[in-house]
Amino acid sequence: MSVPNATEDLSSEVEVDAFRRLFPVRYFERHLSESIRPDGRPLKEARDTSIFLGSVASANGSALVKIGSTTMLTAIKLEVMTPSLETPDEGCLAIDFHMPAICSPIVRPGRPAEAEPVVSKQLSDTISSSGMIDLKELSLVSGKAAWMAYLDIYCLDADGALFDTALLSAVAALSHVKIPAVAMNDDGKIVLMSDEDGKKQANEQVNKEKRKLTLKSIPLSLTCILHKSYILADPTAEEESIIETHVTIVLDTHGQLVSLYKPGGPVLAYTSAIQDCVALTRQRVKELKSFLDEANSAMEVE
Amino acid sequence: MRQIRAEIGAVSKADGSAIFEMGNTKVIAAVYGPREVQNRSQQMSDQTLVRCEYSMANFSTGDRMRKPKGGDRRSTEISLVIRQTVEACILTHLMPRSQIDIYVQVLQADGGTRSACINAATLAFADAGIPMRDLVTSCSVGYLHSTPLLDLNYVEHSAGGPDVTVGILPKLDKVTLLQMDSKLPIDILENVMQLSTEGCKAIANYIREILLENAKQLEYRRGV
Numbered sequence: 001m002s003v004p005n006a007t008e009d010l011s012s013e014v015e016v017d018a019f020r021r022l023f024p025v026r027y028f029e030r031h032l033s034e035s036i037r038p039d040g041r042p043l044k045e046a047r048d049t050s051i052f053l054g055s056v057a058s059a060n061g062s063a064l065v066k067i068g069s070t071t072m073l074t075a076i077k078l079e080v081m082t083p084s085l086e087t088p089d090e091g092c093l094a095i096d097f098h099m100p101a102i103c104s105p106i107v108r109p110g111r112p113a114e115a116e117p118v119v120s121k122q123l124s125d126t127i128s129s130s131g132m133i134d135l136k137e138l139s140l141v142s143g144k145a146a147w148m149a150y151l152d153i154y155c156l157d158a159d160g161a162l163f164d165t166a167l168l169s170a171v172a173a174l175s176h177v178k179i180p181a182v183a184m185n186d187d188g189k190i191v192l193m194s195d196e197d198g199k200k201q202a203n204e205q206v207n208k209e210k211r212k213l214t215l216k217s218i219p220l221s222l223t224c225i226l227h228k229s230y231i232l233a234d235p236t237a238e239e240e241s242i243i244e245t246h247v248t249i250v251l252d253t254h255g256q257l258v259s260l261y262k263p264g265g266p267v268l269a270y271t272s273a274i275q276d277c278v279a280l281t282r283q284r285v286k287e288l289k290s291f292l293d294e295a296n297s298a299m300e301v302e
Numbered sequence: 303m304r305q306i307r308a309e310i311g312a313v314s315k316a317d318g319s320a321i322f323e324m325g326n327t328k329v330i331a332a333v334y335g336p337r338e339v340q341n342r343s344q345q346m347s348d349q350t351l352v353r354c355e356y357s358m359a360n361f362s363t364g365d366r367m368r369k370p371k372g373g374d375r376r377s378t379e380i381s382l383v384i385r386q387t388v389e390a391c392i393l394t395h396l397m398p399r400s401q402i403d404i405y406v407q408v409l410q411a412d413g414g415t416r417s418a419c420i421n422a423a424t425l426a427f428a429d430a431g432i433p434m435r436d437l438v439t440s441c442s443v444g445y446l447h448s449t450p451l452l453d454l455n456y457v458e459h460s461a462g463g464p465d466v467t468v469g470i471l472p473k474l475d476k477v478t479l480l481q482m483d484s485k486l487p488i489d490i491l492e493n494v495m496q497l498s499t500e501g502c503k504a505i506a507n508y509i510r511e512i513l514l515e516n517a518k519q520l521e522y523r524r525g526v
Contacts, residue, residue, distance in 0.1 A: 058364060075359070075360075077365075100407050102313055102316065102331075103313070105334050109355040157315055
């Protein structure tokens with residue numbers, strides 16, 4: 001495929017690529033002065049988001065979420081356990097975030113990525129403090145049996161905004177999860193009910209039918225990066241590596257602030273900048289909520 | 303043979319990647335390389351170093367798996383098997399002093415994960431543009447109730463009959479991988495090998511179609 005101008009274009013192309021690698025900040029600033037980013041987005045726009053529910057058939061609930069190229073797959077598995085003595089009426093939620101080596105050229109097998117435990121802790125703190133799930137809904141028989149929900153979030157492609165995608169994926173999976181119908185048999189153990197058991201009704205039904213969890217207020221987030229006086233929403237991995245000041249804001253669907261995270265960075269932001277970030281997050285939360293609702297209603301139609 | 307589905311280019315950050323589904327078994331593979339060797343002491347001056355890591359997601363099997371401490375022996379064994387199988391077909395002498403990493407993640411396991419991983423790895427290598435002698439395709443064959451069965455799923459596998467995993471280079475008609483457990487009468491082995499070769503060739507055809515499709519797409523995007 002040779003076009004007459006190929007050599008000229010190629011030489012200027014090579015220069016651009018080299019410039020991008022050698023002087024990333026200057027390359028970036030050249031774009032910022034035109035109010036655009038290297039991938040063509042306006043500064044305050046987030047990337048295309050898509051949510052697919054039910055991708056893992058063997059799990060009780062699952063969601064695959066993509067924000068731009070960042071891909072996260074969450075699956076929820078429910079197991080029966082004995083609740084602790086202090087909280088006999090409550091189930092338990094265990095959140096685990098994994099970054100396997102396939103997600104990024106920087107992650108090496110055997111050595112967990114730097115971001116992994118950070119995002120993992122942030123996620124569990126956010127989800128438990130937001131009050132989205134009432135653990136009493138996970139209880140089966142008070143003091144004897146309750147559900148333990150294992151949430152496993154796997155990053156399949158790490159291209160920036162890991163926390164946002166992981167949170168959206170966890171929330172989407174929780175909105176999709178169906179608690180299976182169970183009955184208690186004569187030994188006092190909980191067994192999964194199949195359709196035939198239902199007709200026999202020999203065992204005591206503890207959980208009548210598959211039901212979903214009621215989610216009270218859903219936490220959704222947006223990460224912004226600050227550079228001089230610019231605020232950019234939803235960074236890619238390249239942008240995150242050049243600019244070191246990140247701000248992550250988590251709002252819930254009622255508009256309340258759940259968490260604000262600014263781990264240092266060279267830019268010391270005035271409160272006005274933080275307020276701008278909060279405004280951007282508010283907009284984004286509305287968008288995300290509509291995506292979630294769409295995905296859920298699409299599942300219901302099926 | 304169960305329904306096969308494959309997709310190239312799933313992981314944008316990787317040099318080459320692919321998702322391969324055989325029935326309910328779903329596997330994602332990513333190739334990074336050739337790139338600089340991370341551990342200088344392992345660098346080979348005449349060929350490339352190939353590393354493989356196989357891991358299963360916690361939710362991939364029926365009951366949630368807990369990772370045993372000290373490394374999972376089965377994962378290590380399968381990583382080794384995949385590495386040796388693909389090393390045989392890559393032209394390693396063309397890329398000395400470099401490293402190629404292949405990472406395979408099992409998202410859903412329903413029997414035949416080894417084969418699905420090798421097929422996904424082949425596709426990922428092709429996507430990364432790494433020179434190979436031929437595609438490596440693999441499938442498993444079992445023998446229950448005097449019938450050879452192609453592509454066992456988990457239920458058939460747990461029935462206790464022998465399980466033979468075969469990996470071949472279809473055009474060259476050479477066998478790179480042959481693993482079997484349980485007992486199998488020698489005269490049946492002929493039949494079983496025959497069946498698996500046919501299965502592997504069918505998979506190879508499908509993979510070739512996918513690669514052609516992908517190449518057409520790239521052509522179209524480049525505006526030729």
